Amino acid sequence: MRKTYLSAALGAGLLGMIASNAMAIGDGPIVTEHLDQADIVAGNLSFDEILRAGGHLFSAKFNLYDGQSRPGTTGGGAPRVPGSAPVFIRTSAPDANSCAGCHNDPFVGAAGDIVANVFVLAQTLDPVTQSVSAEFSNDRNTLGMHGGGPIEMLAREMTADLQSLRAQLQDAVAPNETGSVELISKGVHFGTLRVNANRTLDYSGVSGIDNDLIVKPFHQKGVVISMREFSNNAMNHHHGMQSIERFGNARTGSDDFDQDGVVDELSVGDITAVTLWQAALGTPGQVLPDNAEALRAVIRGERRFDQIGCADCHLPSLKLAGRDFVEPNPYNPLGNLQPGESESYSFDMTTDGFAPRLEATPDGGALVRAYTDLKRHNLCDDEIRHFCNEQVVQAGVSTELFLTRKLWDVGNTAPYGHRGDLTTITEAIEQHGGEARVSRDAFMALNQDGKDEVVEFLKSLQILAPGTESLVVDAKGRPLSADQVKAMKMAALRKQ
Numbered sequence: 001m002r003k004t005y006l007s008a009a010l011g012a013g014l015l016g017m018i019a020s021n022a023m024a025i026g027d028g029p030i031v032t033e034h035l036d037q038a039d040i041v042a043g044n045l046s047f048d049e050i051l052r053a054g055g056h057l058f059s060a061k062f063n064l065y066d067g068q069s070r071p072g073t074t075g076g077g078a079p080r081v082p083g084s085a086p087v088f089i090r091t092s093a094p095d096a097n098s099c100a101g102c103h104n105d106p107f108v109g110a111a112g113d114i115v116a117n118v119f120v121l122a123q124t125l126d127p128v129t130q131s132v133s134a135e136f137s138n139d140r141n142t143l144g145m146h147g148g149g150p151i152e153m154l155a156r157e158m159t160a161d162l163q164s165l166r167a168q169l170q171d172a173v174a175p176n177e178t179g180s181v182e183l184i185s186k187g188v189h190f191g192t193l194r195v196n197a198n199r200t201l202d203y204s205g206v207s208g209i210d211n212d213l214i215v216k217p218f219h220q221k222g223v224v225i226s227m228r229e230f231s232n233n234a235m236n237h238h239h240g241m242q243s244i245e246r247f248g249n250a251r252t253g254s255d256d257f258d259q260d261g262v263v264d265e266l267s268v269g270d271i272t273a274v275t276l277w278q279a280a281l282g283t284p285g286q287v288l289p290d291n292a293e294a295l296r297a298v299i300r301g302e303r304r305f306d307q308i309g310c311a312d313c314h315l316p317s318l319k320l321a322g323r324d325f326v327e328p329n330p331y332n333p334l335g336n337l338q339p340g341e342s343e344s345y346s347f348d349m350t351t352d353g354f355a356p357r358l359e360a361t362p363d364g365g366a367l368v369r370a371y372t373d374l375k376r377h378n379l380c381d382d383e384i385r386h387f388c389n390e391q392v393v394q395a396g397v398s399t400e401l402f403l404t405r406k407l408w409d410v411g412n413t414a415p416y417g418h419r420g421d422l423t424t425i426t427e428a429i430e431q432h433g434g435e436a437r438v439s440r441d442a443f444m445a446l447n448q449d450g451k452d453e454v455v456e457f458l459k460s461l462q463i464l465a466p467g468t469e470s471l472v473v474d475a476k477g478r479p480l481s482a483d484q485v486k487a488m489k490m491a492a493l494r495k496q
């Protein structure tokens, strides 16, 4: 069922000797079993077993027996002369022992303190030994993956809509004629796509998305398609742990592309497991304060959030047509498992995975209350430029553009902003310029109570304790039914 290919993995020499010892007692790999993708899709492993293995991969402090370090490759995955960079290096990485070393606040899999920031793109200049200046990398704060499964599925449904609108436009317009289509999916408007008389497409009116019309929901820049793609990147970048699907013999001509003496470090099944574990993390929810004044503020703040235009970008909910998380993602780029290479594996996000789970709708879909439109916006103008503090262009996207940040976990994932250099929610709002200027000015025009209400509402949106049985809880974390919530809110409003 499970493969232990450690002994085959380690060659002769010192490592090999220690490793054969390590199978019994003493030092050894932290990941002793590697999953076989065929076992996963055949159902030979239970969902619980897969999640347990995925969670272990996420929290494991990889060591030299696992294949931690990458003497022969950069964090960007390019070959380099072995020994030309230190084993650990805080800028271009390896920079951490485990994924959970950064993603752990308030629970494993979630966000991180500013000390867990990543110097994004330093890995392309790897090794960056001297400077964390903005010339060399983009200093970014750790995001939480709770709710990442629903987010990835929303992006897939939106991509399918947008690409089908493009195909319909191409079919509808006769030769030598021109035409256009409004790119709208789930109410989010990505601008206008035109077709020229010579059949070429004109993307100049398209906004907030790349010309491939793939909604990329990961990285605050919106440049990564799936959690699987992110995991393949991060395993190599942060830990020097290389996956077979990205770096194996079939793609690189070597079983040990990073030349650290350990071959085939992460199996296809391992990457599936760590991806499923992230996708199955609990859905963020809401904590209602027990004091009537604070609860009234939450109720009013939610209304104001909508009235002053915050909800134009931070959409309170998006509707998923399906409930399943399906692995692998059909839009995965080369070097990440693609549907043709394996049977798929799926689970229902409203009934399986870690509680609290996604909210089902009667029509077979689900509601994702993430407060984002999964679109990139520019929050800079002549006066407000805080969010234009980067210099290194990532994946061809202007340094001024960022995805509308999900707010469903904003209440317990301080600090704020893509760099994590803002300590309060109010500061983050004040720094909204550009496309959000009108809405930000409306916030600034509120009296102190009005501002505090918006903040109090945002503070109530939190990642709930693992295992919580409902998406709304009281201040002590006890589950609340829809009727109880209604009664609490009515009572608070009556008391004033």
Ligand code: HEC
Residues within 6 Å of the ligand: 058, 095, 096, 097, 098, 099, 100, 101, 102, 103, 116, 117, 118, 120, 140, 141, 142, 143, 144, 145, 148, 217, 218, 219, 220, 221, 227, 230, 231, 234, 235, 238, 239, 274, 278
């Ligand atoms: C050194 C800290 C650090 C480590 C270690 C780390 N991450 Fe991250 N992670 C980050 C930061 C910072 C971001 C936000 C990056 C950005 O926005 O550009 C992030 C973002 C992500 C995202 C995208 C979340 C989103 O909503 O956009 C995923 C998925 C992810 N990490 C998975 C992993 C996995 C899997 C591992 C281990 C293989 C890992 N990370 C290791 C700091 C880290």
Ligand code: HEC
Residues within 6 Å of the ligand: 220, 305, 308, 309, 310, 311, 312, 313, 314, 376, 377, 378, 379, 387, 402, 403, 404, 405, 406, 407, 410, 413, 415, 416, 417, 418, 419, 425, 428, 429, 432, 435, 436, 439, 440, 443, 454, 458
């Ligand atoms: C034009 C779209 C847009 C509008 C309108 C908008 N936002 Fe944002 N918001 C964003 C983007 C994009 C980011 C990410 C900024 C960054 O870090 O680069 C963001 C980030 C945030 C953050 C930081 C969250 C975190 O965890 O770091 C908060 C809080 C926030 N917005 C609240 C609001 C409020 C309140 C309003 C209304 C006054 C509002 N936003 C209006 C697009 C928008």
